[in-house]
Amino acid sequence: MDTAQREALSHxxxxxxxxxxxxxxxxxxxxGARTRLATARERYxxxxxxxxxxxxxxxxxxxxxxxxxxxxxxxxxAPSSPTxxxxxxxxxxxxxxx
Numbered sequence: 001m002d003t004a005q006r007e008a009l010s011h012x013x014x015x016x017x018x019x020x021x022x023x024x025x026x027x028x029x030x031x032g033a034r035t036r037l038a039t040a041r042e043r044y045x046x047x048x049x050x051x052x053x054x055x056x057x058x059x060x061x062x063x064x065x066x067x068x069x070x071x072x073x074x075x076x077x078a079p080s081s082p083t084x085x086x087x088x089x090x091x092x093x094x095x096x097x098x
């Protein structure tokens with residue numbers, strides 16, 4: 001990814017975050033305000049997903065979420081299989097096979 005692409009991605013995230021913040025600040029319970037907030041959330045999610053995809057962080061995020069779920073299921077006393085929900089490439093990493 002070159003500098004121009006990074007700047008465009010950063011700008012998109014900044015603009016969508018500002019739009020979300022504005023929608024939250026203008027929340028008055030009306031249908032219009034709820035619609036603006038829902039639209040702002042969707043735009044922010046789309047920008048965030050694009051950033052994750054472009055930066056190649058999708059697999060890393062999936063791994064973190066899987067490890068988070070495993071940790072919390074173990075803390076709750078649920079039986080755990082080391083690879084039952086692990087992404088295929090992550091299951092092959094030696095440090096994750098326990």
